[in-house]
Amino acid sequence: MVKAGTIEYFPYSPDHSTWEEFNGNLFVQYGQRNIVHSAEDHWQDTANALVQSPPFATYPVPDPVGFATWQDWARAFITVVNGPSY
Numbered sequence: 001m002v003k004a005g006t007i008e009y010f011p012y013s014p015d016h017s018t019w020e021e022f023n024g025n026l027f028v029q030y031g032q033r034n035i036v037h038s039a040e041d042h043w044q045d046t047a048n049a050l051v052q053s054p055p056f057a058t059y060p061v062p063d064p065v066g067f068a069t070w071q072d073w074a075r076a077f078i079t080v081v082n083g084p085s086y
Contacts, residue, residue, distance in 0.1 A: 007030075007055055007056065007059060007081050008029070009081065009082055010025075010026075010029055010077075010078055010081045010082060012025040012029075012078075013078070014070065014071040014074035014075060014078075015071070015075075018040075019039075019040035019043055019070055020040070022070070022074060023035075023037055023038065023043070023046055024037075026046065026050065030050070030053075033050070033053040033054070033056070034049055034053055035049065035050060035053075036049040040070065043064070043070035043073075044064040044065070044070075044073075047064035047070070047073055047077070048063075048064060050077070051063060051064070059080055059081070060080055061077055061080050061081075062076040062077060062080065
């Protein structure tokens, strides 16, 4: 769950999950932050909603536009949330 002003560790990996699983885990972990559930071909909708949602907007969560796949974006997102040791 998200704590006031902070983002809690995200323990899920894009490397061993489908988009549906990853998107579902975003919703479970951060659901109170208006996480959008979308089909894989619209993964950027979910990523954009996340990037613009407080407290994520205060962190350097990457804009999905520069990423070719949701997995690439998810790895960058997890690095920001969990730190570079991910």
